[in-house]
Amino acid sequence: MSPALQGLMTIVIGVVGCVGYFYLSNQFLDKVLYPARGPNAGRNINRANLIRPWLFLFPALFALGLYLAYPVVETLRLSLTDRVPGGGYEWVGLRNYQQMMQEPKFWEAMRNNMLWLIVVPALSTAFGLLAAQLTDRIRWGNLAKSLIFMPMAISFVGAAVIWKLVYDTRPVEQDQIGVLNAIYMALGGAEPQTWLTTPFWNSFFLMIVLIWIQTGFAMVILSAALRGIPEETVEAAIVDGANPFQIFFKIKVPQIKNTILVVWTTITITVLKVFDIVFAMTNGQWETQVLANYMFDKLFRANDWGVGSASAIVIMILVMPILVWNVRNARAEMK
């Protein structure tokens, strides 16, 4: 069967299946199990209403449990075991973690990830804030916003191709076709640089790609927050003789502090999961390894599920503080 047909059938089966499940299970509850008739009508209605939420929730809970909650536990278990040749698993305690700690590649990934964690959220938020503030006050602001926002729609892989062309290097005697080298040579550089293979700085050239993508996201959220600032506070500051910079840094930024924090943490999570950019542009060579790509290497190239799972757990541990913070915020908001 052709995949297109299979896809169409999946849509139909999926949609009909879902609707059918919800409809029939509700009918069953109301008409067969606890009919709202007869001597026990009142009790039946109450019982039906106790069960109904779980009918509505069941498919989603099942999928969430199977596809997100169970893997966390299973990955933890895998990280504490090793595969025995010929099938089965063997409990090895923390040995996978020990082995991982001894690998220089792991520490390189950790170091780079820390750099990414500092640089990308900071610069994306800063550029986003700048763009939000500037575009708010001009006539073609909305157009400018959608153009800066556009990279959000581009895949990491597409962005990798786009930026690889920017970073392209040709021998010194040829015309440079990469913008960066062309500018560098025009400014009097002696040799075209191979931006992506020069250790340490090459990580930053990869980070630029993610900053380029994430700035639009930061801008959209922060721009909405800036518009929510009460007009009076700004007007009062003008009356008191504040200049535009003071208004921005002393009046506006403090009022949107929480939103800035939200943007920062959201980008932090994206950074922790960053895989495609590194995978497509350098594949972790030339000291650009990051955790997510290290993990992919271990799982699918080295076929070492133990160490791969251990590094996945490391990513999970790094995400943990934000997870807890988010949950606490959400609960506080609901009260």
Add this chain to the structure above:
Amino acid sequence: MNNIAGSRSALVWIVNLCVLGLVCLWLFPTFGLFVSSFRTADQIATSGWWRAMFASEQNLTLRTAPPESQVQQGDLYVIEGNLFGDNPDAVISVWGVSSRDIDAYTPGETAELRRGGEITVQADGGYRLVNTEAFEGNRGPRVFVTATTPPELTFQNYKNILFDPANVDGMAKAFFNTLTVTIPATIIPILVAAFAAYALAWMDFPGRALLIAAVVGLLVVPLQLALIPLLKLHLGVGIGKSYLGIWLAHTGFGLPLAIYLLRNYMAGLPRDIIENARVDGATDFQIFTKIILPLSFPALASFAIFQFLWTWNDLLVAKVFLIDASGQTTVMTAQIVELMGTRGGNWEILATAAFVSIAVPLLVFFAMQKYLVRGLLAGSVK
């Protein structure tokens, strides 16, 4: 608004310029790839894409027609023609007959050939080769020219990538594979999530707050953790690496955001409508399908766009749950990464392939931006 009168106009100018600079900076890289996808391989390799709009000066090595085309005029043997063949739009500024001295002559001048004879080259590429003896050999002598060629944009790259079935680097198959992954993976989670979101927003039951907190928590769980356990599971139950597998995986990974977005939106709907419907005897199922679902359209659209962009652009999930050794089910992102490895220097292929995959999300983005922004604002945990 927040400026003191007088300093206003100068400041507005500066702001406008800053924004213009920022926009150019953000647009420049994408635009470069876009322009490159319309240039020929030679053009991309010899000059930067920003030159594509202007006539470019290139150093070319060309040959005259072979000796067999010579004609005898009196006691002279002559070969005449145009160095640029059928495309005589180029203009020669200088030329030469030796690779060490490519700018020895200006158009109209005559040069001595080492193998005997003289050649005159005109600015438009026309040449006249004259010798007292017959030319020998089977190739004409080389002429080195520095010529200004007019800009030339072509659709050939797109034809090769999309419509040439013999092209192994073609994207047509990958395009349809991506589409096959994306559509079910976008539609199915919406339905599952909508019911759950309704229950979490408008039904009272013990443990509701806990479940909402759990959804918020799952929102940030890295899907990296799910790769091996789920692949094991899929292989165990016989789904293996297949479309069904990736549809299920995308559904699972998309659910937290879907539930979260939809619940927040539904919880904000007016309580009166729902309670009136309850009083009138509507069941929860009717309230959901007749009232909540139509009213929630903006939130549904937001999530649909997110999920579409995310599944279309995804590489990792496809690599793990779909693409097998046969390579028949490769998606565009994976194919591009492959091309970056095998065709790293062939920018005409890379640029075109990348743009084929970028085009659809960009269309969706510009058409449905309103919903995307709304979803972002609702979806970032406040």
